[in-house]
Amino acid sequence: MKPNQTRLNILIAAMIFMAPFFKTNAQSDDQSNGAYRKIYIQESWAKLDTNNDGVFTEKENELSWKKIKRFDSNQDNQVSFEEYSNKIQIPNLETDGKRKLNVLYKVTKEKDLYLDIYYPKNAKEGDKLPVVIYTHGGGWAAGSRHGASNASFKTVHTALLDKGFCVVSVSYRLWEKDGTTSMRDCVIDCKDALRYLSKNNQELSIDKNRFYAFGDSAGGQIAQMLLLSSPESLEGDGSLKNYDYKMVAGVSWYGPCDFEKSSLFNHDDRPDFRDRFGPRILMPDTKEKDKLALYREMSPINYLTKTSPPLLMIQGDSDTTIPVKHAYYMEEKAEKIGAPVSIIIVKNAGHNWRKVGADINPTRGEIEQSTIAYFVSNF
Structure with missing residues (x-):
């Protein structure tokens, strides 16, 4: 050493x-x-x-x-x-309520995985609280659960705590270029976090039948997967696999919904931009005949049904990382099958609500309030 x-x-x-x-x-x-x-x-x-x-x-x-x-x-x-x-201080939400920080929910050979639990200030012992699970962005390769305390996420989470929600921010393994981990592992880890919460719902004073999903970018895709895929799908830790839960609603900020339809990622100057994310789904030794199945498995749109929980997708019309076409495509399928999907298109907005050419509309504050209102309306 x-x-x-x-x-x-x-x-x-x-x-x-x-x-x-x-x-x-x-x-x-x-x-x-x-x-x-x-x-x-x-x-x-x-x-x-x-x-x-x-x-x-x-x-x-x-x-x-x-x-x-x-x-x-x-x-x-x-x-x-x-x-x-x-x-150095570990970034966390400063709240007036009880907190359980750095809760170990899963051990993997790559790393131990933790989550943070924030309770509304008026929560009482024995309450069964609804839970908003936050999954961070970062291209499945970066970021951390501590993003829950940053900028707009802090605003949304603080407001949800005030409304009586419990907020849980989740860590997951990140994609590695050497093929150690893939996007699939990111999703499985987050599903295992839900299973952990379900397993320990009594001690944690949470309602396993009122789970909500919220995430941005890569975390938006994960939030959609948590919301739309069944609890038993994408099995992870064997000790958690038998614990079920019920998803109530979810919000995705500029998250992709489909990896099979590569045109959703394409731009005039980037004829096959899906390749940026393809390697994060595939393993280095994935055979050509198996690629399509993996793309489909990680595409939230394939889990959308008429009885799916309500989903709100908020996308920027000038986003070159996750094009607005993803929201329109999900809305199109939802209309065909009668699924509860709503979209909000933010004008002049790039990724992370960056201004492109003019002020974004609706404003960042209005996006935050729309997100909060959506969860409250499905309380």
């Missing part, structure tokens, strides 16, 4: 020993007794200290430096691991 790595492991161990003495909300709610903090520090530090020299400087990442330089206690224009680990 490299000397720097040995020193890093010793320092992380020291931080875990000291964790109970930190007076932050996040630590007091930590269900992992410090184990997850160790993981978070190690993984986040590795992304900063790219040359593995034990310090992080502006040269390594100028954008990240702007956020991290405040940790530079001795003003030497670099942040040491000690400075970083002493000051």
Whole structure:
């Protein structure tokens, strides 16, 4: 083992020993007794200290430096691991209600998987609460459940807590280029999170018959899969497979609905843009004859039926990552079979509601309120 790595492991161990003495909300709610903090520090530090020299400087990442330089206690224009680990806080929703953070729900050979549970402030012991499950975006290859506390997601989740929902933010394995994991694993992990919640519904004071799905981009596709595919499909952890649940409604922000119809991803200057995501569905050794079945399996539209729970898709008309055609295509099928799908098309909006040429319409605030209202209307 490299000397720097040995020193890093010793320092992380020291931080875990000291964790109970930190007076932050996040630590007091930590269900992992410090184990997850160790993981978070190690993984986040590795992304900063790219040359593995034990310090992080502006040269390594100028954008990240702007956020991290405040940790530079001795003003030497670099942040040491000690400075970083002493000051870094795990991003979570700050709420007035009870929280269960860093709940281990599944162990895989690649990594342990955690979720965070946020309760409405007026929740009482023995309540059976409806649950909104948030699945983060990031192209199935990046992002984390901590995005639940960022920007528009913070607004939506805080409002849902005020409305009496429980909010659960889920981690899942990310796609790896070497074929270790695929999009299928992302979806299965999130379905296992639902099964875990179902298994432990009594202790967690949640109603396994009132689950809701919410996600953006890749998380939007996962949210659609959670909403539309049956609880027993896409089996994962054997210890969780017999626990069922009921989905009530879901909202997808700029999430794809179909990978078979490649024209949904195409643009004039990108004649076969599906190839960007195809490798995240296929394995390196996937045979040509098996590709179509895998594309279909990961396409939420194939699970849509007349009796599906209500789905709201919100898409930007100028999104070049997940084109607006996905919303129109899902709406078209829904109309044919009588399924409950609604769409909102945001004008002048690219991916992540970026403005393209003019102000987006409806506004970001109106998108947030529409999302909140949709869940409340299906309470």
